Amino acid sequence: xxxxxxxxxxxxxxxxxxxxxxxxxxxxxxxxxxxxxxxxxxxxxxxxxxxxxxxxxxxxxxxxxxxxxxxxxxxxxxxxxxxxxxxxxxxxxxxxxxxxxxxxxxxxxxxxxxxxxxxxxxxxxxxxxxxxxxxxxxxxxxxxxxxxxxxxxxxxxxxxxxxxxxxx
Amino acid sequence: xxxxxxxxxxxxxxxxxxxxxxxxxxxxxxxxxxxxxxxxxxxxxxxxxxxxxxxxxxxxxxxxxxxxxxxxxxxxxxxxxxxxxxxxxxxxxxxxxxxxxxxxxxxxxxxxxxxxxxxxxxxxxxxxxxxxxxxxxxxxxxxxxxxxxxxxxxxxxxxxxxxxxxxxxxxxxxxxxxxxxxxxxxxxxxxxxxxxxxxxxxxxxxxxxxxxxxxxxxxxxxxxxxxxxxxxxxxxxxxxxxxxxxxxxxxxxxxxxxxxxxxxxxxxxxxxxxxxxxxxxxxxxxxxxxxxxxxxxxxxxxxxxxxxxxxxxxxxxxxxxxxxxxxxxxxxxxxxxxxxxxxxxxxxxxxxxxxxxxxxxxxxxxxxxxxxxxxxxxxxxxxxxxxxxxxxxxxxxxxxxxxxxxxxxxxxxxxxxxxxxxxxxxxxxxxxxxxxxxxxxxxxxxxxxxxxxxxxxxxxxxxxxxxxxxxxxxxxxxxxxxxxxxxxxxxxxxxxxxxxxxxxxxxxxxxxxxxxxxxxxxxxxxxxxxxxxxxxxxxxxxxxxxxxxxx
Numbered sequence: 160x161x162x163x164x165x166x167x168x169x170x171x172x173x174x175x176x177x178x179x180x181x182x183x184x185x186x187x188x189x190x191x192x193x194x195x196x197x198x199x200x201x202x203x204x205x206x207x208x209x210x211x212x213x214x215x216x217x218x219x220x221x222x223x224x225x226x227x228x229x230x231x232x233x234x235x236x237x238x239x240x241x242x243x244x245x246x247x248x249x250x251x252x253x254x255x256x257x258x259x260x261x262x263x264x265x266x267x268x269x270x271x272x273x274x275x276x277x278x279x280x281x282x283x284x285x286x287x288x289x290x291x292x293x294x295x296x297x298x299x300x301x302x303x304x305x306x307x308x309x310x311x312x313x314x315x316x317x318x319x320x321x322x323x324x325x326x327x
Numbered sequence: 328x329x330x331x332x333x334x335x336x337x338x339x340x341x342x343x344x345x346x347x348x349x350x351x352x353x354x355x356x357x358x359x360x361x362x363x364x365x366x367x368x369x370x371x372x373x374x375x376x377x378x379x380x381x382x383x384x385x386x387x388x389x390x391x392x393x394x395x396x397x398x399x400x401x402x403x404x405x406x407x408x409x410x411x412x413x414x415x416x417x418x419x420x421x422x423x424x425x426x427x428x429x430x431x432x433x434x435x436x437x438x439x440x441x442x443x444x445x446x447x448x449x450x451x452x453x454x455x456x457x458x459x460x461x462x463x464x465x466x467x468x469x470x471x472x473x474x475x476x477x478x479x480x481x482x483x484x485x486x487x488x489x490x491x492x493x494x495x496x497x498x499x500x501x502x503x504x505x506x507x508x509x510x511x512x513x514x515x516x517x518x519x520x521x522x523x524x525x526x527x528x529x530x531x532x533x534x535x536x537x538x539x540x541x542x543x544x545x546x547x548x549x550x551x552x553x554x555x556x557x558x559x560x561x562x563x564x565x566x567x568x569x570x571x572x573x574x575x576x577x578x579x580x581x582x583x584x585x586x587x588x589x590x591x592x593x594x595x596x597x598x599x600x601x602x603x604x605x606x607x608x609x610x611x612x613x614x615x616x617x618x619x620x621x622x623x624x625x626x627x628x629x630x631x632x633x634x635x636x637x638x639x640x641x642x643x644x645x646x647x648x649x650x651x652x653x654x655x656x657x658x659x660x661x662x663x664x665x666x667x668x669x670x671x672x673x674x675x676x677x678x679x680x681x682x683x684x685x686x687x688x689x690x691x692x693x694x695x696x697x698x699x700x701x702x703x704x705x706x707x708x709x710x711x712x713x714x715x716x717x718x719x720x721x722x723x724x725x726x727x728x729x730x731x732x733x734x735x736x737x738x739x740x741x742x743x744x745x746x747x748x749x750x751x752x753x754x755x756x757x758x759x760x761x762x763x764x765x766x767x768x769x770x771x772x773x774x775x776x777x778x779x780x781x782x783x784x785x786x787x788x789x790x791x792x793x794x795x796x797x798x799x800x801x802x803x804x805x806x807x808x809x810x811x812x813x814x815x816x817x818x819x820x821x822x823x824x825x826x827x828x829x830x831x832x833x834x835x836x837x838x839x840x841x842x843x844x845x846x847x848x849x850x851x852x853x854x855x856x857x858x859x860x861x862x863x864x865x866x867x868x869x870x871x872x873x874x875x876x877x878x
Contacts, residue, residue, distance in 0.1 A: 218566060239365065240448065242488025246565045249485055254600060270349075270366055277484035300345040303338045305478045307605040308485065 161290040163283040164260075166298070168291050173210055173231060189233060192217050195225070203228060212264070215243045219251050226255055234280075236265035245278045249308060252279035269293040273301055277308050328389050328697065329474050329619045331439040338481070339436045342443060346370045347429035354426060369449070369487070371442030372428055376749045381420045381428060382445040383435060387455035387473040387497075388416030388700040392691035395698055397438040399683035405431050410683070412668060412676040414740055414791060415494070416454050416700040417445055421747055443481060448489045450480035450561070454496045456504045457701035460620060461709040463657040466516045467524055469499035471617045472553060475608065479554050486561050490568035491576035493561070494533075497526075501820065506702065508532045508541045508822035509794060511578045512560060517547055525549045530560060530590070531582030534788040538824040539579040544591040550613065552598075555606040559598035563590070623695035623710060628660025632713040647773060648720050648731035660713055664694075666706040666723060667730040667738060671763045674756045675741045676704035685726045689719055703740055705733060735772045736780060736845065737763040740791055744784030744801065745808075751784035753801025753808035754834070758782055761838045766845075775845060778858050781816075794818035796858045797844060798825040799837065810837040814844070814870065815862050823859070828867055829875055840874060847873045 162171045173187040176194055189210035190202060202209065210231030213219060219232065226232075232251060234244035244263070251257040262282040263275050269287060272294060287293045331339075346366070353363040360374075367373075371382040383398070390398075398418055402410045405427050406420045413419055423431060435441055444451055453476045455469040456462065476495060480486070486493075497514040498505040507513025513529035526548045532541025548556050560578075567585070569575045582590045639646045654663045666686060668676050678686075686706055690698045693715045699707035711719055723729040732738045739762060742748065744755030759782055766772055781795030785802075792798030798813035809831040816825030832840045847870050852861045862870070 240488050241570055242448075242486075243566050243570075245485040245488065246562050271488075274482075274484040274487055296348075300348075301338075301341050301482070303334060303341065304484070305338075305481055306483055 160284045160286060161288070162262075163285055163290050163294055164281065166291060166294050175212070187231075189231065192222065195222070199225070210260075210262075213244075213247065215241050218243075219247050219255065219257075223255055226251075226257055229257075229259060231260040231262060231282075232257065233262040233264045236263060236267055236271075239266045239268050239271060245274065248275070248278040248280055253308075269297050272297040277304065277306075279308075328391060329386070329470075329616070335439070336436070339439075339441045339443070342370075342441065342482075343429060343432040343436055346432060350425060350429050365447070368447040369444070370428075370432070371445035372425075373446060375421070375747050376745075377747070378422050379425055379428070380747070381423045381431060381442060382413070383418050383420070383440060383442050384445050384452040385417050385440075385700050386477050387453055387459070387470050388457050388702070389459075389470060390698040390700065391438075392687035392696050392698065394438045394440055395683050395687040395690065397434060397440070399680040399687070401431055401434060402683065403680040409677050409679045411674070411743070412678065412700050412704050412706070414676075414702050414704060414742075414789065415452060416457070416702055417452060418700070419743075421743075446492075447487075448491050448493075449487045450476075450483065450489075450493045450495065453477055453480070454494070454505055454510075454702060456498045456500060457699040457707050458504060458654070458663055458709060459499060459699075460622060461656050461661075461663050462500050462502075462504075463655055464500040464502050465657070466518055467499050468617075468620045469497040469505070469514075469516060470620050471613065472514065472516075472526075472550070473497050474616050474619070475553065475613070476557065479557070479606075486565060489561070489565055490570050491573070491578075493564075493578070495557075503818075503820040503822075504701075506791075506794070506818040506822075508820075509534055509538075509791075509818055510541065512557065513541050514553075519547045523549065526553060528556060528560075530594075531579040531587070532822075533577055533579045534791055534793050535577065536574055536786045536788070537577075537579065538788070538793040539583065540822045540824065541579075542582060542587040544587065544594060551608045551610070552602060553608060555601045555604065556594075556598055558601060558606055559594050562597055563593045567593075622658075623697075625658040625661060625710070626712075628658070628712065628714075630659040632660060635713040635716055638717050644731075645717060645720055647769060648729060649716065650773065651731045651735055652733045653716065656710065658710075662711055662713055662716060664708040664711050664716070664719055665701065665733040666708065666728050667733050668705050668728075669732060669738050669759075669763065670727055670730045671737065671767045672760050673763070675739055675759050678706070682726055682728055685722060685728065689722055693719060703738065705738070731769060732772055734777050734779070736766045736775050736778045737772060739763065739780045739782060740795070741782040742784050742789035744782075744790075748784065748789075750787055751801065752786075752803035753784050753810065755782045755784040755790055755801060758799060758801075758810065758834070758837060762841060765838050765842055775849065776857070778845070778848075780841065791818065792816070793824045794822075795825060796862075797841060799841070802831055804831070808834045810834070810840075812837075812840060812844070814867060815859055817859060821859075826867065828871055843874050844870050 161168045176188045186207040208230045211229045212233040263280045264284045349366045352358045373380045411419045453473045455473045460468045495512045496505045496510040499516040509532045515527040528545040529541040694708035739759045741755040741759040745751040779796045781791045782799040783790035783792040794816040800811045811831040813825030817823045
């Protein structure tokens with residue numbers, strides 16, 4: 160599945176940790192919350208970087224104290240209409256100060272990209288073959304918003320209307 | 328009233344352009360109906376039984392004459408010459424062509440209107456007291472805050488895919504004309520002991536399958552915290568609201584299942600984190616919006632207008648219209664006029680293009696260019712001089728808009744029902760029409776007095792039957808339309824959900840049944856007693872006895 164970052168299709172350097180696998184693979188692996196909870200001690204010694212994948216009913220709030228172990232968090236959208244991860248993304252960025260890669264996975268549609276960016280996502284697994292083009296279109300369609308959200312931080316006041324920095 | 332600045336206009340125009348692209352992709356076959364559906368719903372476009380339906384937002388029910396004329400021309404150019412005003416103070420067009428919709432949205436944007444968030448699982452158009460800015464019992468004009476909420480909620484990135492639709496209503500007066508206890512969030516403007524103005528925050532009210540009266544979770548919220556508190560409520564709901572069952576997805580179910588106290592704690596905990604953050608409303612920002620809603624330049628007039636009084640004394644028909652359709656105004660010598668969209672035999676809330684233009688002209692000349700849409704599906708001229716009332720009435724009469732029945736038994740709320748809606752089990756509009764014919768005798772209507780009948784064609788309760796003094800719910804019994812009757816509901820500050828009186832009635836019998844209930848009330852009422860008072864004093868028994876005696 161194409162991975163979009165900064166408006167470009169890029170190679171995905173991360174691999175999911177297979178079920179029941181010893182963490183033999185070196186390098187960048189993504190674990191599920193269940194894998195993390197079951198093998199936390201072992202995984203902490205992993206030789207390489209760690210990512211965490213959360214289902215839409217798994218709030219990052221329940222793992223706040225462990226967030227510093229992860230360089231990537233992938234939040235699932237099982238259906239495009241399941242919008243819980245938008246709140247999780249904002250919590251991760253704005254409350255828990257997570258600065259790693261925040262990846263949207265699952266039913267990620269072109270028409271949602273802008274909402275996701277504004278909540279703090281910066282990587283997207285999309286089904287669309289013409290992902291980069293779709294990204295450019297989606298980001299160019301709306302350049303104005305009313306709400307201070309995402310990483311813009313408290314300096315941006317309420318209803319202080321802002322223009323999105325042009326498509327990145 | 329609020330005027331778009333450059334930002335608002337650019338925002339809406341970008342949105343129209345985006346939707347035009349989406350419609351083109353759909354018409355070219357690049358998008359399936361399944362893929363197109365969420366996109367069109369975010370722009371107020373539904374696919375109904377026979378055609379597309381476009382729902383246009385009328386923010387907090389306020390329109391200028393310019394905007395009303397545009398609504399009329401859209402009805403004429405793109406629809407069948409009429410529009411339908413809804414219980415959420417919006418207007419619906421029932422027959423637009425898909426390829427015309429981007430043009431319609433372009434036309435709307437030229438008068439600062441749009442269809443954003445009139446459907447879908449997002450924060451819907453905020454509704455407010457239709458007498459805002461005119462009512463004498465008002466603490467502050469609720470439209471100031473409704474506009475602030477409109478801006479904050481427009482394409483909110485976190486809250487555009489909620490578990491279910493989300494409705495906010497706000498009133499500035501203790502007499503609740505906005506049904507704040509029957510919304511996902513209701514806001515009641517209050518003054519605290521120190522004299523400061525803020526909000527009572529009510530959550531978890533609603534109609535639908537499970538009618539619930541909302542619970543107050545905060546008695547007084549200082550106004551600068553309005554948006555952060557709303558954001559806290561929405562964030563809790565977005566994360567915890569049920570997504571496994573469409574019928575249990577509204578916030579009222581979450582509040583019930585969590586318990587009101589525990590829910591309140593969740594909100595307050597969340598709020599503590601964001602309370603003094605970026606969403607704090609600076610007083611200059613409030614003042615900036617407030618300036619748009621500054622009262623018009625009312626003349627200094629005598630409260631007593633002899634010519635008006637004389638006309639009322641001499642002309643019984645005029646006097647009757649004044650009694651039901653005219654309400655007091657905060658400024659001496661002025662009044663609020665409610666224009667009934669419930670003529671005998673008509674479809675509640677429908678207005679022809681020419682009628683919209685008549686209302687626009689009257690508003691421009693005689694009501695400081697303002698029009699309101701009420702949640703009871705009528706129109707309002709909020710600021711009319713008493714001395715102009717006769718002219719207003721004569722003009723309205725000439726165009727079928729003079730029905731003197733506001734608040735009376737024929738001022739019925741009804742959903743579109745099986746004539747339009749693909750959710751309905753039964754027809755609503757024809758039942759309303761037959762009831763208005765049965766009660767066509769205006770003298771009798773005025774004798775009966777204040778009595779609200781509300782009709783829904785299915786359990787989703789778009790016709791608000793739960794809060795009708797007499798509520799009528801269409802149900803399907805083995806392929807046949809039947810109507811269940813409830814008594815004792817109320818949407819005002821005495822919020823109550825009506826109770827079912829007994830077995831349902833057939834389409835043919837339902838009008839007789841309502842007539843029987845009204846007749847029983849007239850026989851039993853004491854002086855000054857309204858329907859719900861009599862019902863509270865005597866219970867359902869006497870009504871039931873009469874109603875089912877023949878059976």
